[in-house]
Amino acid sequence: MDRRLKTIAVLCLVIGTGGFLFAWSGLYNVAASAGHWAITRWFLTFGMENSVETQSVGVKVPPLDDLAMVQRGASHYFGGCMSCHGAPGSSRSLIALQMLPAPPYLPEKVEEWSPDELFWIVKHGLKYTGMPAWAAQERDDEVWSVVAFLARLPEMSPEEYRGLAQGEQAGARGTTAGQLQPFSLDARSPDALGQCIRCHGSDGTGRETGAFPRLAGQSVEYLYSALQDYALGLRPSGIMQPIAAELTDEEIRKLAAYYAGIEDAPSVGLRMRIDPDVLRRGETIATEGISVHGIPACASCHGPTTAPRNPRYPLLAGQYASYIAQQLRLWKQGARGDTVSSRIMAAAARNLDEENIEAVSLYYALLRQDQELPDLQLNGDGAGGQSHK
Amino acid sequence: MFTGGALIFVLVVALTAVAIVVPQERRRWLADGRIVMAGGIALPVLVLSALLGYGLFVARGQLNPGEPALRIEVVGEQWWWRVRYLDGSGGVRFVTANEIRIPIDQPIEFLLTSADVIHSFWAPSLAGKLDMIPGKVNSYTFSADKPGVYRGQCAEYCGAQHALMAFYVVAMEPEAFETWASHQTAPSEQPVTDELRSGQELFIANGCGACHTVRGTSARGEIGPDLTHVGGRLSIGAGTLPTNKGTLAGWVASTQHLKPEVFMPSFGNLEGKELRAIAAYLESLE
Numbered sequence: 001m002d003r004r005l006k007t008i009a010v011l012c013l014v015i016g017t018g019g020f021l022f023a024w025s026g027l028y029n030v031a032a033s034a035g036h037w038a039i040t041r042w043f044l045t046f047g048m049e050n051s052v053e054t055q056s057v058g059v060k061v062p063p064l065d066d067l068a069m070v071q072r073g074a075s076h077y078f079g080g081c082m083s084c085h086g087a088p089g090s091s092r093s094l095i096a097l098q099m100l101p102a103p104p105y106l107p108e109k110v111e112e113w114s115p116d117e118l119f120w121i122v123k124h125g126l127k128y129t130g131m132p133a134w135a136a137q138e139r140d141d142e143v144w145s146v147v148a149f150l151a152r153l154p155e156m157s158p159e160e161y162r163g164l165a166q167g168e169q170a171g172a173r174g175t176t177a178g179q180l181q182p183f184s185l186d187a188r189s190p191d192a193l194g195q196c197i198r199c200h201g202s203d204g205t206g207r208e209t210g211a212f213p214r215l216a217g218q219s220v221e222y223l224y225s226a227l228q229d230y231a232l233g234l235r236p237s238g239i240m241q242p243i244a245a246e247l248t249d250e251e252i253r254k255l256a257a258y259y260a261g262i263e264d265a266p267s268v269g270l271r272m273r274i275d276p277d278v279l280r281r282g283e284t285i286a287t288e289g290i291s292v293h294g295i296p297a298c299a300s301c302h303g304p305t306t307a308p309r310n311p312r313y314p315l316l317a318g319q320y321a322s323y324i325a326q327q328l329r330l331w332k333q334g335a336r337g338d339t340v341s342s343r344i345m346a347a348a349a350r351n352l353d354e355e356n357i358e359a360v361s362l363y364y365a366l367l368r369q370d371q372e373l374p375d376l377q378l379n380g381d382g383a384g385g386q387s388h389k
Numbered sequence: 390m391f392t393g394g395a396l397i398f399v400l401v402v403a404l405t406a407v408a409i410v411v412p413q414e415r416r417r418w419l420a421d422g423r424i425v426m427a428g429g430i431a432l433p434v435l436v437l438s439a440l441l442g443y444g445l446f447v448a449r450g451q452l453n454p455g456e457p458a459l460r461i462e463v464v465g466e467q468w469w470w471r472v473r474y475l476d477g478s479g480g481v482r483f484v485t486a487n488e489i490r491i492p493i494d495q496p497i498e499f500l501l502t503s504a505d506v507i508h509s510f511w512a513p514s515l516a517g518k519l520d521m522i523p524g525k526v527n528s529y530t531f532s533a534d535k536p537g538v539y540r541g542q543c544a545e546y547c548g549a550q551h552a553l554m555a556f557y558v559v560a561m562e563p564e565a566f567e568t569w570a571s572h573q574t575a576p577s578e579q580p581v582t583d584e585l586r587s588g589q590e591l592f593i594a595n596g597c598g599a600c601h602t603v604r605g606t607s608a609r610g611e612i613g614p615d616l617t618h619v620g621g622r623l624s625i626g627a628g629t630l631p632t633n634k635g636t637l638a639g640w641v642a643s644t645q646h647l648k649p650e651v652f653m654p655s656f657g658n659l660e661g662k663e664l665r666a667i668a669a670y671l672e673s674l675e
Binding site for chain 2: 289291292294295296297298300301305307308309310312313340341343344346347348350
């Protein structure tokens with residue numbers, strides 16, 4: 001008995017020392033070009049698949065059929081994922097294919113994963129592969145929009161993909177950012193404006209689904225600080241942070257001035273019926289607040305008002321309801337970043353419940369940007385379907 | 390009352406000394422049944438019954454103090470005091486915060502309630518504590534007999550800044566009080582210099598009016614204290630700091646540093662010049 005234990009101990013020591021000496025000698029070839037033995041590949045894949053399955057237990061899948069989510073996911077995929085994973089009508093980059101493991105061609109492979117597993121992979125990334133984690137861990141809402149897009153990917157035609165991902169640029173495949181841009185940008189990143197246009201449009205109105213916020217007519221000060229906050233990682237977003245971080249201060253200034261300078265951009269009407277009571281509630285919150293519940297009037301900072309306004313506070317008139325509502329939810333979750341301005345808004349948003357968030361978001365969505373004071377039609381047919389242009 | 394209490398105290402100490410010091414055979418009388426009955430039951434019953442009668446007689450005056458000269462409604466909120474002076478018909482004459490001025494030698498009725506959690510109203514030199522309970526109005530009447538500044542404090546733990554929930558009661562000669570009260574009823578001073586004008590504009594432009602009222606301007610918020618005459622108050626932040634331009638600027642810029650978790654956010658987005666203008670404007674609101 002005693003002898004057997006001793007033998008085992010010595011054996012372990014020899015194996016351990018041998019392994020260490022082997023690693024030290026550098027005889028093991030870490031070359032991606034060398035590939036794996038079939039058994040190693042099987043073992044690594046086996047471990048990875050089981051880990052994803054186990055780790056994603058308890059992930060609750062929200063509704064994924066919102067077109068705005070799909071567009072947001074597609075546009076991010078276009079900029080962040082496509083070069084490695086390919087897309088309908090686009091193959092993977094030859095460089096990415098030399099990785100070990102090579103990233104899968106998702107239009108064919110994505111069906112192997114369920115939505116909760118995809119969420120987990122996109123959010124956390126995969127160790128020992130090239131798959132990165134989501135840049136803003138607080139933004140589950142963004143990760144879900146990528147998953148909503150991935151869920152549609154297998155049946156997607158190249159045209160549909162281009163339309164979802166590129167919006168107005170989709171038709172103009174040969175167009176370079178250089179032809180669209182109304183000002184000259186740094187040669188280092190000539191496509192800075194192109195990156196913006198893909199989602200926010202060249203007229204700054206986003207898409208009519210509300211997938212992206214409207215930038216047209218916003219103040220220069222606000223747009224500049226928003227891009228700065230993204231660039232410095234003070235405002236979490238896995239979609240905007242990587243884009244903003246590559247911009248120079250000069251580019252940020254020019255982009256802010258470009259979108260702030262767009263006047264008379266068309267407003268997009270809401271295509272839904274709106275309960276006039278909800279709209280009235282929204283108007284009350286926006287213009288008067290609800291003091292007994294500690295809800296201040298939005299208009300004091302964000303308009304509409306005839307009084308002076310700090311241009312560092314964003315204008316909300318004509319902004320998409322889904323964007324306003326999502327930002328308010330982020331504030332309530334403590335996921336809207338930590339800047340001097342966001343802390344002020346955090347105090348203002350604290351007492352808004354979901355019902356009030358939706359009401360006030362709809363009110364601002366239906367308010368025309370050039371209006372100083374609200375003049376909404378609150379009649380029986382509701383304001384639904386009205387277009388502001 | 391003091392003499393009676395002192396006599397009883399001396400008697401008890403003397404008997405204790407006898408029980409400890411005196412030799413056993415000479416203190417046997419102390420264990421006698423009649424002494425125990427007389428000192429342990431009869432005496433307390435007599436003394437305490439007399440005190441109860443006297444106490445009820447005195448309290449009768451407090452319960453029924455007659456018609457108060459003035460009614461003041463005080464609402465405890467995390468972590469400050471909303472003060473409403475009522476007129477003869479029960480309507481609000483004017484609103485202020487964190488400072489209660491009263492005329493001396495007149496019974497003042499305080500109507501106390503709370504907007505959130507239980508607070509307790511306590512100006513120790515003037516009267517006892519009375520709880521402020523959400524959904525219920527507690528009231529009591531007291532008066533100050535000489536002019537002066539009396540500090541008050543919330544006396545029921547009410548959250549993170551309970552300790553910095555203080556107030557001042559300022560007792561004044563009746564004529565001085567009337568002058569003060571009619572000034573409080575008036576709208577705020579309009580700015581007269583460029584700095585004050587810019588301070589007022591910045592106050593509005595940065596959204597202060599979403600929570601604060603300054604009568605005479607477009608600031609109509611009712612979430613936080615009414616600032617119409619804030620410059621004339623002894624303290625800001627409910628007894629946290631004395632009122633002057635420096636403390637006002639510091640308060641606006643960093644409430645969360647001076648009184649963490651208070652519901653007003655720090656306006657760290659303002660530049661020094663803007664802060665100084667806003668502070669000068671607020672100080673001018675006497």
